[in-house]
Amino acid sequence: MERVFETPIAEERIRKLEAGDVIYVSGIIFTARDEAHKVLLERGEPFPLEGLALFHCGPVVRKRGEAWEVIAAGPTTSMRMESLEPRFLRKFKPRVIIGKGGMGAGTLKALVEVGAVYCHFTGGAGALAARAIKGVREVHYLEELGIPEAIWVFEVERFGPLVVAMDSHGRSLYAEVGAVVQKNLEKIRARTKEG
Amino acid sequence: MKEKLVGRLVEALREAATVLPVDVVRALEAARDKEVGPARVQLEAILENVCLAKDNGVPICQDTGTQTFFVRVGTAFPYLEELRTAIPEAVRRATQEVPLRPNTVHPFTKKNPGDNTGRFIPYVTWELVPGDSAEIHLLPKGGGSENCCKLTMLTPAVGIPGVKEVVVEHIANCRGLPCPPTVVGVGVGGGADLSLKLGKLALLRPVGERHPEPEVAALEAELEEMINSLGIGPMGLGGKTTVLAVHVEYAHRHPASLPLGIVVQCWADRRAHVVISPKGEITLTGDA
Numbered sequence: 001m002e003r004v005f006e007t008p009i010a011e012e013r014i015r016k017l018e019a020g021d022v023i024y025v026s027g028i029i030f031t032a033r034d035e036a037h038k039v040l041l042e043r044g045e046p047f048p049l050e051g052l053a054l055f056h057c058g059p060v061v062r063k064r065g066e067a068w069e070v071i072a073a074g075p076t077t078s079m080r081m082e083s084l085e086p087r088f089l090r091k092f093k094p095r096v097i098i099g100k101g102g103m104g105a106g107t108l109k110a111l112v113e114v115g116a117v118y119c120h121f122t123g124g125a126g127a128l129a130a131r132a133i134k135g136v137r138e139v140h141y142l143e144e145l146g147i148p149e150a151i152w153v154f155e156v157e158r159f160g161p162l163v164v165a166m167d168s169h170g171r172s173l174y175a176e177v178g179a180v181v182q183k184n185l186e187k188i189r190a191r192t193k194e195g
Numbered sequence: 196m197k198e199k200l201v202g203r204l205v206e207a208l209r210e211a212a213t214v215l216p217v218d219v220v221r222a223l224e225a226a227r228d229k230e231v232g233p234a235r236v237q238l239e240a241i242l243e244n245v246c247l248a249k250d251n252g253v254p255i256c257q258d259t260g261t262q263t264f265f266v267r268v269g270t271a272f273p274y275l276e277e278l279r280t281a282i283p284e285a286v287r288r289a290t291q292e293v294p295l296r297p298n299t300v301h302p303f304t305k306k307n308p309g310d311n312t313g314r315f316i317p318y319v320t321w322e323l324v325p326g327d328s329a330e331i332h333l334l335p336k337g338g339g340s341e342n343c344c345k346l347t348m349l350t351p352a353v354g355i356p357g358v359k360e361v362v363v364e365h366i367a368n369c370r371g372l373p374c375p376p377t378v379v380g381v382g383v384g385g386g387a388d389l390s391l392k393l394g395k396l397a398l399l400r401p402v403g404e405r406h407p408e409p410e411v412a413a414l415e416a417e418l419e420e421m422i423n424s425l426g427i428g429p430m431g432l433g434g435k436t437t438v439l440a441v442h443v444e445y446a447h448r449h450p451a452s453l454p455l456g457i458v459v460q461c462w463a464d465r466r467a468h469v470v471i472s473p474k475g476e477i478t479l480t481g482d483a
Contacts, residue, residue: 072255163233176433
């Protein structure tokens with residue numbers, strides 16, 4: 001099922017999503033990598049994050065006069081945020097996490113508790129992401145963290161496609177694919193041994 | 196001549212960052228036609244992204260990589276000094292003009308010079324060949340896939356079956372991390388450093404072209420079939436396509452060693468090719 005989710009997103013809508021669904025997000029998404037997670041957890045949110053989408057991303061941006069222009073903004077590897085994400089989810093309640101590569105058991109548990117989903121955006125699709133970003137509303141901690149690590153607040157329209165890879169019912173496509181890969185690897189090993 | 200060279204190399208760097216080679220696009224299209232569900236969604240997004248980047252002249256991926264040059268230069272090539280100095284200058288200019296993400300960081304001080312250059316970077320390898328022209332392959336390579344490269348020093352007794360096992364197991368362990376569907380370069384023999392270099396050189400061959408020697412070509416086909424039966428799929432979300440191609444290169448080895456270098460390249464298998472004639476004519480892949 002393909003649906004567009006307008007931020008702020010209510011918990012009930014997220015609870016209806018299942019692993020494998022494809023969604024798009026319109027409204028506000030903010031970026032945060034490891035350093036930004038730490039800063040927000042220590043100093044609190046600069047604006048209400050509940051119901052928004054959190055994007056694991058370090059964008060390529062260029063300043064045109066006073067305005068920022070986003071040139072490419074694909075996702076970064078989410079697993080680097082695993083040690084911080086469960087606390088982040090419980091404290092700020094973003095409803096959608098956007099990244100690549102998936103996250104671990106701690107985050108999956110927090111998604112179930114809070115009522116949020118983890119979505120996979122195609123790794124490397126930086127131009128496609130930039131097209132959906134209509135403007136930069138704010139940027140936080142730019143001086144302190146630098147361009148890739150700063151907290152960028154984007155206005156987006158139909159940002160996606162986003163594959164729901166970890167849902168709020170405890171299903172993770174990564175865990176499921178991992179089990180399949182392990183089984184297939186055993187089969188290949190048995191085959192090469194015979195050969 | 197140097198100014199002309201810098202200008203054309205900036206164009207080649209721009210082409211590599213923004214236009215995916217046609218052989219890779221064809222392979223991605225063929226993969227899309229075979230897939231359903233989340234795997235197909237990923238490949239459709241990739242192909243749409245490739246079109247957007249080309250049409251708007253912007254980088255395909257925000258990780259524009261480390262700039263790497265493989266130069267084959269004729270022993271009678273007349274512009275050796277111009278070429279040697281033009282390469283880092285072109286990288287500096289392309290970083291501003293394309294733009295490329297400034298990716299070079301000092302490992303001790305973490306200082307970023309901001310222009311994609313630094314100690315030994317851009318990485319240039321020079322190979323001397325007979326003749327009076329020069330040929331350059333550009334291979335900008337992202338960090339995510341480079342982090343999935345691996346060197347294994349095998350016991351020669353395990354032979355080529357041992358090589359197969361390590362390659363398949365390694366790609367299985369990488370799952371979605373290197374942004375599959377990937378192109379995998381496998382270097383067999385030589386030595387520790389040479390096997391990895393051979394793996395990288397193997398990536399310069401267009402996707403869909405087999406090694407000219409039948410035993411090597413057969414190994415490539417077998418590895419592709421094995422890896423694609425793992426079920427990792429595009430972006431690790433499950434599916435039939437985990438690799439677009441496996442390319443194998445080899446060198447003679449020491450009797451006591453069987454080095455195996457595995458080099459993984461993400462779906463954004465970005466390359467550009469430049470030829471410089473002794474008269475100073477410079478041709479780019481994109482000129483055609």
